[in-house]
Amino acid sequence: ALPAPRVVPAPPPAPAPPVAAPVPAAVPAAADDDDADSEPRPGEGGIGIAIDLVPGFSIPPGRFTSPTRALSFGIIGTWSPALRGIEAANVFALKSKNVRGIQMAGGFCLVAEDLRGIQLAGGLNVVGGRLRGIQGSFGVNIARSIDRGVQFAPLNIAGPADRVVQFGVANLAVGELRGIQGGVFNAARGELRGVQIGVVNMASGNVRGAQIGVLNMARD
8 A cells, every 4th residue: 555645734824024113193383372373474465565545445456455464554544454564544443353563543443353562542442352562542442361461541451361561540350360450440350460559459359469559359
């Protein structure tokens, strides 16, 4: 009888090559909100200099001007989306977005979003976002919030305020106040971390600082 054929076992499978661990993608650092700006720079999309008789009637015409102006002048009043520079008007100056620079008007100034710079008006200044800079008028200053700023007017009104000075006849902070209020009547609708100097000083929250006046009121 023939011997049984010899069966050669199959070689073991070769080990799979090691797979390198995936390298996580670098996460870009969060941009400082002070540097973040979605507005185009002056001159992008048109000329960055314009003179307005009233909003809608300008030299050069609006279709040739940049949405962000570098120099803006109003014979009566002026308007553009944003400003990175200087704006001056006899009666009013309006911005529907952000301002970085100086805005001045004989009557009133309005910035719908943030202002980083100086706002001066004969009667009224309004910042609908955050103010970082100075508001000055012979009437009323209003800012939704302040971060390192100064308000001086007969009446100053601000939302939450950090590192701020309010100086006038009446000063009001609707929220936490960190800074100084000086006037006849001072009020903080929230916690006060700073100093109030006036005839009447009020804080609806706790005071970590000083109240100097004839009548001082605080929760604690």
